[in-house]
Amino acid sequence: DGGITQSPKYLFRKEGQNVTLSCEQNLNHDAMYWYRQDPGQGLRLIYYSQIVNDFQKGDIAEGYSVSREKKESFPLTVTSAQKNPTAFYLCASSIMQGSSYNEQFFGPGTRLTVL
């Protein structure tokens, strides 16, 4: 089965802790993305990567970090510098040739709650 997996589904964090959200895809896609979704809102881009070992900041990168050591994996770390991290986090991937020309495939999401 081809697709994108995210884990965990639910994550609870104490203030001051860093947490890492996992995203794995077996679609052989070059591009991967992380979005944040707040209740009743659209998606806001955190980081994206078009090739291994390279990534770019999106619109709301402050307080987040990523790595892209393997084509299949694009983990997101929510650091203690992110002041309001409670949200629904979505990972996506697409064939590279210009993201607007290709559909994005989404994972099921991780709901992060800060206690």
Add this chain to the structure above:
Amino acid sequence: SQQGEEDPQALSIQEGENATMNCSYKTSINNLQWYRQNSGRGLVHLILIRSNEREKHSGRLRVTLDTSKKSSSLLITASRAADTASYFCATDAPIDDKIIFGKGTRLHILP
């Protein structure tokens, strides 16, 4: 930054009726996409329409694009309970190679 804006924000219709959602955007685009999101889930791609296309169909979905008005509409015909979801349009970012999502229309199909 450029963003598609959906209208209405929320829509409730009876099962079997048609549902129409609109998306307006600010600057020229190459493509416009529509996605569906069931509650608490990831988004699912529905349809992509290119700037040189005016209409596209996929099953019970019909998408139109009017570049002169900078708007698109998504029509779902003969709605079903399973169509209850949020629907988002996504447009090109003006400078770099990303897409930007609107805030979505929440569609509720009444039995």
